[in-house]
Amino acid sequence: MRVGITGHRGLDAEVEWRVRSMLVESVSACDAAGLVGVSCIADGPDAWFAEAVVEHGGRLEVVIPAAGYRDALPEWHHATYDVLLGQASEVHETGMGESTSEAHMAGSEILVGLSDVLLAVWDGKPARGFGGTADVVAYAERSGTPVRVLWPEGATR
Numbered sequence: 139m140r141v142g143i144t145g146h147r148g149l150d151a152e153v154e155w156r157v158r159s160m161l162v163e164s165v166s167a168c169d170a171a172g173l174v175g176v177s178c179i180a181d182g183p184d185a186w187f188a189e190a191v192v193e194h195g196g197r198l199e200v201v202i203p204a205a206g207y208r209d210a211l212p213e214w215h216h217a218t219y220d221v222l223l224g225q226a227s228e229v230h231e232t233g234m235g236e237s238t239s240e241a242h243m244a245g246s247e248i249l250v251g252l253s254d255v256l257l258a259v260w261d262g263k264p265a266r267g268f269g270g271t272a273d274v275v276a277y278a279e280r281s282g283t284p285v286r287v288l289w290p291e292g293a294t295r
Contacts, residue, residue: 139168141191142176142249142283144274145183145259146295156290157183157259162190164257164288170195176252178203178245179222181215183259188222199252200226203237203245210237243269243277250278256285261295 141164149157161183165173173196177188191198200223204210208219223229230248234241246269250256256278258271265272278285 139172140174140176140252140254141165141168142253142256142278143184143187143259144246144249144256144271145187145288146261146271147180147182149182149259149293149295153290153293153295154182154186156293157288158186158190160288160290161187161257161259164286165190165194165196168194168196173197174199174227176201176249177222178207178242178249179219181212181218185215185218185222187257188225192222192225197227198222198225199228199230201230201232201245201249201252203232204234204241205231206235206237207241207245239267239269243273246274247277250274250281250283253278253283256283258285258287259289260287261289261293262287 175191232244260271
């Protein structure tokens with residue numbers, strides 16, 4: 139099964155702990171031999187999911203939205219990004235240079251196209267900017283890719 143991930147970044151520590159648990163539970167329910175996790179490996183749910191996939195024994199495929207994507211991520215995340223990228227069995231690129239909202243959405247569209255199901259760490263609210271989690275969920279739904287929303291009860295962001 140090919141499972142993609144999208145989700146909100148910048149979650150507080152309590153919500154992070156709960157989301158990480160939900161992601162590990164979702165990944166653990168999959169047969170490791172057939173699991174392919176697809177992620178842009180940004181800080182937050184993208185990386186947590188990728189780590190869970192690798193730890194479970196699944197394969198990781200990475201989508202890079204733009205050549206400048208890594209540099210646009212928080213500096214504290216670069217080491218994790220590099221480790222995960224090094225563990226990828228395949229890397230997909232949009233061919234875009236600048237890490238913009240349009241590049242992020244293009245990357246998410248590739249990710250959805252590679253996935254049998256999309257996990258969405260989503261509070262159900264509209265995107266705060268083009269290419270946000272709500273936009274990715276809407277794209278997946280229009281594309282016919284099933285979406286499974288993971289959001290802790292009572293959590294806010």
